[in-house]
Amino acid sequence: MNTVVHSVTIVTMDDDNSLFYGYVVVEENGFKKVSKGSPTSEELKSANQVIDGKGKWLMPGLINTHGHLGSTLLRGAGDDMSLMTWLEQVMWPNEARFDKETVLIAAELAMMEMIKSGTTTFLDMYHMHLDDVADLVMEKGLRATLCRGMIGLCSEEEQEAKLAESVRLFDQFHGKGNGKLSIALSPHAPYTCPPPFLNRVVETAEKHQMIIHTHLSETRGEVEKHLKDYGKRPVEHMEELGLFRQPCLIAHGVHVNEQEINILKDCQVAVSHNPMSNLKLGSGIAPIPEMQSKGITVALGTDSTASNNNLDMFEEMRMAALIHKGFNENPSATTSIETLAMATSKGAEALRLDRLGKITPGFKADFIIVNPNEPHLTPWNESRVQSHLVYSASGSDVTDVFIDGQPIYLNRQLINFDEEKIISQANEKLKKFI
Ligand SMILES: [Zn+2]
Incomplete structure (x- = not known):
């Protein structure tokens, strides 16, 4: 399984704390490449899944x-x-x-x-x-x-x-x-x-x-x-x-x-x-x-x-x-x-977990995508992304979540969960034990 996510501003959290517009290539459960610019046509052709980040922000989960x-x-x-x-x-x-x-x-x-x-x-x-x-x-x-x-x-x-x-x-x-x-x-x-x-x-x-x-x-x-x-x-x-x-x-x-x-x-x-x-x-x-x-x-x-x-x-x-x-x-x-x-x-x-928590080659591909096209995250440029993530953003700005390279939440849709059912069951339980 090979996934390319492009057209994103990447908040790497790596040792240099680098942040740039670019793309990531995920192979199996890890980042194979994290790069500035746009993927080559070869990289796009060999990917099983291509996600257009549409100018959003990509950061570690x-x-x-x-x-x-x-x-x-x-x-x-x-x-x-x-x-x-x-x-x-x-x-x-x-x-x-x-x-x-x-x-x-x-x-x-x-x-x-x-x-x-x-x-x-x-x-x-x-x-x-x-x-x-x-x-x-x-x-x-x-x-x-x-x-x-x-x-x-x-x-x-x-x-x-x-x-x-x-x-x-x-x-x-x-x-x-x-x-x-x-x-x-x-x-x-x-x-x-x-x-x-x-x-x-x-x-x-x-x-x-x-x-x-x-x-x-x-x-x-x-x-x-x-x-x-x-x-x-x-x-x-x-x-x-x-x-x-x-x-x-x-x-x-x-x-x-x-x-x-x-x-x-x-x-x-x-x-x-x-x-x-x-x-x-x-x-x-x-x-x-x-x-x-x-x-x-x-x-x-x-x-x-x-x-x-x-x-x-x-x-x-x-x-x-x-x-x-x-x-x-x-x-x-x-x-x-x-x-x-x-x-x-x-x-x-x-947690003593190796190769986790950074967007960098060789690390596990746990990442999230945040939508900056909201009034409370505007205006922004690269120098303001980290500030906005801490002082202005909220969890509801997250649109996509990948763990070990696998999508868990795509376009604000949970993949493996029946959200309505669990919410209803939780409310039913409340009636019984409180
Ligand atoms: Zn506790």
């Missing part, structure tokens, strides 16, 4: 590094609450009543929302029906890192069962879906995972060479309780427990001090920044510019629709770009280029 697909139907179920109140009163009681069908409808709804707003890769931490979600992800063609979220506030027997399930998922699905599926090991958070259980998590991760993903230092209350219970701050404690010996991605990192930032840097821990969720739950503002200045890999995530409340990574980018300027009273605290990298190349780095 967005990478959402933290979320919980299974709870998508809890969108709007609990606003204006702190994290612990929201977890204890809204999330956990509702999720306890979810069946397989509910989780699958929620996951499919989330995938449709992500594709339609330009996300091609996502991380999902959830605790139910991961097998079925993995099958669904492969069927729909997205790229994903799935992790079985493990809460350790249970018997040792139950803890071991959760670890065994994670390892089984890893053995069964890691690398499947033409390499698009990855499985990580996911202790939910330090406040739900006592140290003996975290020791077992580390042993398991090392034995099977799994990436670790966890919530960490999300609220001030979490840090205070951790200090009271263990006499140490969470990041310090996680390092001592050995959690950072394996490649690790933490979600949030809102309440971390300078010493903890240094630990994250030294241990090459990546951070998934979720500004919308942190604001909505009143958790705080993560010290992202400080992390970036130390060279920590910072990516972006939405968290679930229950604390965001959508999965639009363009909104997440805009929020990330703006909030640190205001908070630091410094308009250059974050730039549009850094923010675009957080949603693309840095996302790939954070």
